[in-house]
Amino acid sequence: MRHETPRLILLLLPAGIFFTAFFLLPLSRLFAIGGSGADGFAAYAAIVTDRNYFASLLSTLALAAATTAATLVISGISGVFLQRSRFPGNAILVAMLTFPLAFPGVVIGFMVIMLAGRQGLIGEIALRLTGEKIVFAYSMAGLFMGYVYFSVPRTILTVMAAAEKLDPKLEEAARSLGASTWQVVRDVIIPGLKPAFISAGAICFATAVGAFGTAFTLATRINVLPMVIYTEFTLQANIATAAALSFVLGAVTWVVLAAARTAAGSSVAAAG
Amino acid sequence: MTEGFKPIAITLENCGKTFADGTRALHPLTLEIAASETIVFLGPSGCGKTTTLRIIAGLETPDPGGRVLFDGEDVTALPIERRRVGMVFQSYALFPNMSVAENVGYGLRVRRVAGAEAAGRVAEMLAMMRIEALADRRIDQLSGGQRQRVALARALAVRPRVLLMDEPLTALDAKLRDALRLEIDELLRRLGITAIYVTHDQAEAMALGDRIVVMDHGRVAQVGKPRDIYQRPSTRFVADFIGTMNRINGTVRDGAFVTAAGAIPWREAPPGASEALFRPEDVTLDDTAEAHLRGRLTAAFFLGDRTRLFIDVGMEKPLVTETGARRDFTHDEPIGLRIDPRGLMAL
Amino acid sequence: MKRRGALFWLQLGFTLFVCAFLIVPVFLSMMAGLTVNYLTGIESGLTLRWVGEVWSGYRDTIFLSMGIALACLAGTLVLGIPAAYALAKRPTAMTRAIEELLVMPVAVPGLATALALIVTYGAAGGFRTSWTFILTGHILFTLPFMVRSVLAVLNAIDLNTLEEGAASLGAGFTQRFFHVVLPNCRTGILAGSLMVVTLSMGEFNMTWLLHTPLTKTLPVGLADAYASLRLEVGSAYTLIFFLMIMPLLLALQAMTRHVR
Numbered sequence: 062m063r064h065e066t067p068r069l070i071l072l073l074l075p076a077g078i079f080f081t082a083f084f085l086l087p088l089s090r091l092f093a094i095g096g097s098g099a100d101g102f103a104a105y106a107a108i109v110t111d112r113n114y115f116a117s118l119l120s121t122l123a124l125a126a127a128t129t130a131a132t133l134v135i136s137g138i139s140g141v142f143l144q145r146s147r148f149p150g151n152a153i154l155v156a157m158l159t160f161p162l163a164f165p166g167v168v169i170g171f172m173v174i175m176l177a178g179r180q181g182l183i184g185e186i187a188l189r190l191t192g193e194k195i196v197f198a199y200s201m202a203g204l205f206m207g208y209v210y211f212s213v214p215r216t217i218l219t220v221m222a223a224a225e226k227l228d229p230k231l232e233e234a235a236r237s238l239g240a241s242t243w244q245v246v247r248d249v250i251i252p253g254l255k256p257a258f259i260s261a262g263a264i265c266f267a268t269a270v271g272a273f274g275t276a277f278t279l280a281t282r283i284n285v286l287p288m289v290i291y292t293e294f295t296l297q298a299n300i301a302t303a304a305a306l307s308f309v310l311g312a313v314t315w316v317v318l319a320a321a322r323t324a325a326g327s328s329v330a331a332a333g
Numbered sequence: 334m335t336e337g338f339k340p341i342a343i344t345l346e347n348c349g350k351t352f353a354d355g356t357r358a359l360h361p362l363t364l365e366i367a368a369s370e371t372i373v374f375l376g377p378s379g380c381g382k383t384t385t386l387r388i389i390a391g392l393e394t395p396d397p398g399g400r401v402l403f404d405g406e407d408v409t410a411l412p413i414e415r416r417r418v419g420m421v422f423q424s425y426a427l428f429p430n431m432s433v434a435e436n437v438g439y440g441l442r443v444r445r446v447a448g449a450e451a452a453g454r455v456a457e458m459l460a461m462m463r464i465e466a467l468a469d470r471r472i473d474q475l476s477g478g479q480r481q482r483v484a485l486a487r488a489l490a491v492r493p494r495v496l497l498m499d500e501p502l503t504a505l506d507a508k509l510r511d512a513l514r515l516e517i518d519e520l521l522r523r524l525g526i527t528a529i530y531v532t533h534d535q536a537e538a539m540a541l542g543d544r545i546v547v548m549d550h551g552r553v554a555q556v557g558k559p560r561d562i563y564q565r566p567s568t569r570f571v572a573d574f575i576g577t578m579n580r581i582n583g584t585v586r587d588g589a590f591v592t593a594a595g596a597i598p599w600r601e602a603p604p605g606a607s608e609a610l611f612r613p614e615d616v617t618l619d620d621t622a623e624a625h626l627r628g629r630l631t632a633a634f635f636l637g638d639r640t641r642l643f644i645d646v647g648m649e650k651p652l653v654t655e656t657g658a659r660r661d662f663t664h665d666e667p668i669g670l671r672i673d674p675r676g677l678m679a680l
Numbered sequence: 681m682k683r684r685g686a687l688f689w690l691q692l693g694f695t696l697f698v699c700a701f702l703i704v705p706v707f708l709s710m711m712a713g714l715t716v717n718y719l720t721g722i723e724s725g726l727t728l729r730w731v732g733e734v735w736s737g738y739r740d741t742i743f744l745s746m747g748i749a750l751a752c753l754a755g756t757l758v759l760g761i762p763a764a765y766a767l768a769k770r771p772t773a774m775t776r777a778i779e780e781l782l783v784m785p786v787a788v789p790g791l792a793t794a795l796a797l798i799v800t801y802g803a804a805g806g807f808r809t810s811w812t813f814i815l816t817g818h819i820l821f822t823l824p825f826m827v828r829s830v831l832a833v834l835n836a837i838d839l840n841t842l843e844e845g846a847a848s849l850g851a852g853f854t855q856r857f858f859h860v861v862l863p864n865c866r867t868g869i870l871a872g873s874l875m876v877v878t879l880s881m882g883e884f885n886m887t888w889l890l891h892t893p894l895t896k897t898l899p900v901g902l903a904d905a906y907a908s909l910r911l912e913v914g915s916a917y918t919l920i921f922f923l924m925i926m927p928l929l930l931a932l933q934a935m936t937r938h939v940r
Contacts, residue, residue, distance in 0.1 A: 068853065069769055072762035076782065076823065079759055083816050084785055087796035094799050139698050142691040157699050159933055161706070163875075163925065165882030167903045171918055172705035175712070180719060180911055182708060210702065242687070271789025274884035274899070278906050287791050294795065294889070304799065307792035315787045319780075392844055414847045424838060426845030430863035439859070440849035491849060 088311075091304045098301030107302065108309050114289065121286040124201060125269035128208040129262045132216050135209070137258070140220030141250065155221070162214045166207075166274025173198045173207045173279060199280040207275040212268060216261040223257030224250075263321030267314040286310050337492045340368040340527040341404040343389060348399035350384050358384040360552045361399065368404075371521050371528040373542035375535060377574070381551040382531045383499055389529060390497050391416045403494060419493030423500040425484045427472045433483050434459070434468040440491035458486040461520075478509045485517070495527040502537060514540055535575050539563070547571050563612075569680055572610055579652045580610050581626070590677070594646035595626040597672045606679035613641075615676025616654035624669025628652065633662035644668050710922065713915035730916035734905070738917060741901035742924070748815050748897060749880040755819040756876050760826035761869065765861060767827070768834035782827055785820040790885025793820060798889060811895045817886040822879050826872040833868030834861075871935050878928045881921075898924075 096102035108114045143155055164172070177183045177198040187195040197203050227250065235249050251258075273287040282288075286306065294303035342365070349361035359381040366372050374382035387393040389401060391413035401409050408416055427436050437458050441451040459465045462482040467475065475483065481501060488496060501517070502510045518541050521528050532538055538545050539559040547554040547562060547570075554574075555567045566572035583592035585602045590609045597609065619625070628646035636655075642662065643651040652670065713731065716724040763782070767775045785793055794817060802808050842864065846856045862869075884899040891900050898921060905914045 065769070065853075069766040072766040073778065076759040076763035076827075077778075079819070080782060080823075083797065084793070084820055085781075087793075087800035088788075090800045091792070091796035135698055138691060139695040142695055146688060146691070148692075154695060154699055156933060157703050158695075160929060161702050162932065163878040163882060163929060165884050165899050167884045167899050167906065168882070168918060168921065171709060171902070171906055171914060174906070174911075175705040175708045175915075176701075182704065213698065213702065267787060271791070272885065273789065273791050273888070274903070277884075277888065278903060287789060290791055290795075291889075300795075300799065304795060307789065307795050311788035311792040314789060315784065318787045390848065392847075412847065413844070414850050414852050417850070418848060420845070420848035422841055422845060424841055426838070426841040428842060428845070428860055428864070429837075430860070430866075439846070439851075443846075443849060443851040443855050443859075487849065497848075 088308075092308055094301055095305035095308050096301075098299075098305070104301055104305040105309065108306060114306065117284045117286050117289045120201070120284055121270055124205060124208070124285060125266045127205060128212060128269040129265040131205075131209050132212040132265050133258055133262050136213055136216035136220050136261070137251075137254070140217045141224050141254070143217070144221045144224040155217075158217050159214045161210065162218070164211070166211065166272050166276075167278045169207045169211050170275040170278025172210060173203050173275070177203055177206060199283075201283060201285075203279050204276055204283055204285065207279065208265075208269045208272070211272070211275065212261075212265040216265060219257050219261040220254060223254050227253045259321050259324050263318050267318050270317070271310060271314045338524050338526045339492075339494065340525055341494045342366060342368045343495060343527065343529075344400075344402040344405075345385070345389070346400040346402070348385070348388050348395040348401065350381075350388065350393060350399075351396050357551055359388075361396075362553055364546065364553075364556070366527065366529065368527055369525045371530065371541055371543045373530045373532060373538040373545045374548060375532060375538040375542075375545050375574075376548035376554075377533055379550075380548040382533075382546075382548050384551075385546075385548070386497055386499055386529060386531045389495070390418055390420055417491070417494050419488030419491060419496045421481075421484045421488050421496070421498040421501045423503055425480045425504075427480055427483055427487070429472050431472070432468070433464065433470050433472070433475070436472065436483055437487045437490050439487065444491065454490055458490045461489075462486040477505050478513060481505065481513060485520070489524070489526075493526070495529065496521075498528065498530045500532055501530075503532070503534070510537075517541065539575075547574065549574075565678070566680075572678075572680065577613050577653050578610050579613065579616070579654075580608055580650070581646065581648055581652065582608050592626065592646070594628055594648075595624065597625045597674070597677065599674050599677050601674075602677070603679050608679065610678040610680065611672055611676045613654045615673040616652065617671045617673075618642075618654070618656055618658065619669045619671040621669070623671070625672050626652070626670040628668055628670070630662055630664060630666050630668050632664075642668070644670065646670075706922070709915045709918050711915075712912055713917070713919035715912065718911055718915070730912045731919065733913055734917045734920060738898075738901045738905070741896045741898045742920065744811060744895065745881050745898035746924075748811060748818060749877045751815050752818040752822055752880040753873055753876050755815070756823050756826040757869070757873070759819070760823050760872070761830055761862075761865075764827045764830035764834060764865075764868075765857070768831055768839055779827070779831070783824040786824050790817070790821065790883070791889065793817065794886040794889035797886075809892050809894065814887055814890045814895060814897065817890050818880045818883055821883060821886060822876040825875045825879065826869075829872030829875065830865050830868040833865040837864055867935075871932075874928055874932045874935065878925055878932060881925055881928070 095104055098104050100107065108118055139158065143151060143158075161169070175181055177196060179196055181196065181198060184194045184196050187193060198206075231249050231253065232245055235245050240248065271287060273291065276283050276285055276288050277291070287310065290303050290306045290310065293299045293306065344366070345362055345364045347361040347363055348359065349357070350359040351357050362385065374385055376382050384393060388395050388399070391408070391411055395401065395409065399409070400407055403416070413420075428439065431439065434455055438451055438455040441454060446454070456465070459468055462485055464479060464482050464486065467479060467483070472480065472483075484501070502513055505513065514537055521541070530541055542559055544556060545559055545562050546556050549570045555562055555571045562571060563575055566575060572578045581592050581594070583590050585591075585599070585604060585606050588598065588600045588602070589596045590599045590602055590606070599609070626646055628644040630642060631645045631651050632643040634641045639655045639657050640662065641653065641655050643653055645651045654670065711722065712718040714726050714728070715722055716727045716729075767779055797813070797817060801813070807813055839861070842860050843856050846860045851859060882899055883897075884903065887897050887900055888903065891897060896904070902914070902917055902921060905917045
């Protein structure tokens with residue numbers, strides 16, 4: 062409508078001021094502080110040059126990649142299955158699978174402890190079966206389990222929404238041309254779900270790179286980047302390094318999400 | 334029921350519109366619309382007709398130099414909410430969060446018209462559009478035709494100075510469109526309101542308009558009464574856009590228009606004309622030796638009450654005519670044609 | 681109905697396994713919170729003792745979290761709805777960029793945002809030690825969810841035509857906004873609100889760095905309890921947390937299903 066630009070600017074202003082004062086400004090300050098240590102802005106290179114930091118960067122990325130792959134496979138199978146097959150109890154299964162949707166990381170850490178901790182279910186079962194107790198909650202494996210736990214509910218929702226929009230006629234067309242079940246999956250279903258996979262996968266990846274609560278609950282000695290930053294900041298009081306590392310961490314996740322958004326063509330709604 | 338409507342005259346002075354990206358949606362246009370007149374803007378999509386309507390409504394501002402006058406008062410700077418117009422949108426723009434009655438009463442609500450008076454006016458409008466039974470329905474429970482009635486009732490409830498309609502029937506199916514067209518026509522005559530109607534459908538324009546403004550590429554191609562526009566199109570575009578037009582090439586010689594397919598007697602032919610135009614209804618079939626033109630049938634569509642014939646006379650496009658003859662036509666059969674000289678035109 | 685092949689049962693089995701993976705620990709922890717001794721098992725008897733202990737020790741964190749969540753909701757409504765409206769009205773490259781920026785606090789790890797806030801405002805004593813410091817972080821993190829949710833609805837309805845319809849009937853901007861725009865994006869506002877409250881209640885990544893000993897939120901208390909107290913107490917605390925967010929989660933789920 063006519064002459065509404067000033068009004069729209071006015072409406073954007075409160076959010077804009079808040080955002081500038083409490084995000085843009087602090088982030089630029091963080092950037093400056095990251096370069097204020099003994100090494101100056103070379104601190105930003107430390108993540109690659111320092112062997113310890115580089116090792117934790119690599120293990121963080123490896124963990125995130127593994128989490129993403131596992132989550133996509135699990136959610137792809139179950140999501141498409143639940144969307145396609147109608148059977149009694151379907152709705153209950155969906156409700157259960159998406160129930161942990163908004164569990165915070167700390168709680169998820171605790172769920173991993175319930176499963177694989179010292180008094181965990183898996184350990185008990187293993188003890189009865191093999192006479193040996195399995196405990197892996199307080200390690201990289203536990204963290205992996207936690208991140209998969211975190212990511213599966215929201216990824217299943219994304220996959221189901223995408224699967225619902227897949228035109229069943231494409232599948233019928235492929236079958237009419239003689240495609241086998243496997244060929245239909247490979248040539249029709251997976252390509253059709255690709256945008257959903259990319260966007261959900263990116264969120265998975267970004268969460269696994271940047272999340273902190275789960276790792277904190279499981280053990281402070283797991284060597285992933287968020288824990289390293291936390292240790293630098295609180296225990297070593299090394300604020301410049303912590304700032305530089307967290308800035309790099311932020312940049313990595315942001316780039317992953319932005320790249321996925323470009324690739325998927327649609328909006329990738331990131332989630333905590 | 335007609336009291337309360339005070340129709341106004343509308344003047345557009347040099348109203349042009351150039352959008353921010355530089356596209357010229359409308360070349361400066363000047364037009365007088367009389368009080369109580371129904372004027373129809375007709376043209377293909379992108380011709381500038383909707384832009385013109387939106388300038389009159391106050392949803393767009395004309396380029397500098399353009400003015401919109403309501404009964405002589407300059408309203409160019411007034412936004413739509415202060416122009417006291419009624420508008421019917423192509424997509425109806427009914428508020429999904431309100432019932433039918435609330436939609437119809439919304440204009441009164443923002444004008445702070447009090448309870449009983451407002452209720453009375455809403456009831457009157459619902460009765461006028463024969464939708465009393467729908468008063469408490471939600472919008473998503475209505476059919477397309479019902480929505481259109483609600484939209485009309487809502488626009489008229491505030492007793493606007495002018496009723497603006499932007500392709501109001503386009504979203505409806507053909508039968509409903511015909512019925513509602515008749516109803517809108519009857520309503521406009523009865524209320525005597527100044528009405529501006531935008532459409533791309535020439536039948537609608539012919540039926541409703543006191544005058545039609547034919548537009549093309551942001552310019553006015555012709556303004557006139559429906560009959561004038563149909564019978565005396567002033568440009569090739571108007572001739573082609575309104576109805577079906579046959580054209581045939583030839584030369585004027587001795588009071589006749591001589592073509593490769595035969596000669597048509599044409600005493601008033603403008604000297605030097607190289608093309609004759611005529612409507613399908615001015616063509617009759619003629620098997621005798623006196624036939625003006627001769628050609629071969631390329632296609633015949635049986636339409637029930639009549640048959641539409643396409644006849645190749647060696648021109649770029651076949652000639653079109655319709656006949657009520659009760660017989661079968663066969664492809665490629667020779668056809669003789671007689672043209673009524675009163676229907677002949679040159680451009 | 682066609683006969684179900686082996687593939688169906690295979691997929692069903694797999695899905696049931698995933699389901700168990702997600703739900704069994706929830707049940708285990710709920711049980712543990714009500715069991716006298718988890719190691720001995722349910723035979724040791726049921727008790728509310730652990731719940732009581734948590735309530736007396738951590739009651740404040742629960743109330744603080746609820747307060748922050750509500751304040752956060754108010755903040756995101758006031759900041760987010762006008763912003764979403766402005767973004768919906770002008771879908772240009774500029775507003776796309778602004779939208780992208782607004783979503784950054786979700787993409788950037790909470791740890792980094794929290795550090796940035798601390799190095800910038802840490803010295804502002806009154807602010808640093810008050811609960812509003814945590815609130816600031818929560819609004820940053822949840823605002824994108826409100827904006828996105830409202831924006832999605834605004835983009836789905838024909839906002840411009842509806843507003844033009846209202847304007848043609850004489851409604852000025854304020855009337856249009858409150859009579860037509862707000863009521864028609866209430867599903868988006870509701871979904872956004874549920875998301876904001878749920879996320880604020882559970883936010884830990886930022887809050888762990890932003891909190892002070894006097895401003896502990898529920899997840900901070902949870903982390904405390906997990907680290908230092910016996911499993912039964914941690915479980916009882918988790919149980920309380922579940923009870924608090926369960927209605928929110930169920931409502932969210934109902935809405936997602938409704939939207940689908």
